[in-house]
Amino acid sequence: MSSPPPLDWTGWxxxxxFRGDNEWVFGSPKTGKPYYEEHIxxxxxxxxxxxxxxxxxxxxxTFRHSYRSWLDETGAPMKVQQELMRHxxxxxxxNVYGQAMLRSxxxxxxxxxxxxxxxxxxxxxxxxxxxx
Numbered sequence: 001m002s003s004p005p006p007l008d009w010t011g012w013x014x015x016x017x018f019r020g021d022n023e024w025v026f027g028s029p030k031t032g033k034p035y036y037e038e039h040i041x042x043x044x045x046x047x048x049x050x051x052x053x054x055x056x057x058x059x060x061x062t063f064r065h066s067y068r069s070w071l072d073e074t075g076a077p078m079k080v081q082q083e084l085m086r087h088x089x090x091x092x093x094x095n096v097y098g099q100a101m102l103r104s105x106x107x108x109x110x111x112x113x114x115x116x117x118x119x120x121x122x123x124x125x126x127x128x129x130x131x132x
Contacts, residue, residue, distance in 0.1 A: 018032070078094065
């Protein structure tokens, strides 16, 4: 699978309302200061979550949890996940964001059950042959 082309940010400054080196990238047009994350969450994110059927409890960490789950689904090693999540320790990655997605749990459980059943069937075939 090929990767999407990198984003081209070369002309962003000409289009941005705040162009100075010391100005905010996403400043408020009213104040020139950054938006407060709580305001964005209450005014936009929660409403979008309701409209999308995700409920009103969506927040910034919802995105982090989703990202971590998707990393897990790709099979990325835990150390890579830790670094991409920018966690200080691998314990944080495993403990806080370590809940595997339901599908992954089912697949893992199915593989273990299959291995156990295969072993039991093999044992049934070998035991009578060894008795003779």
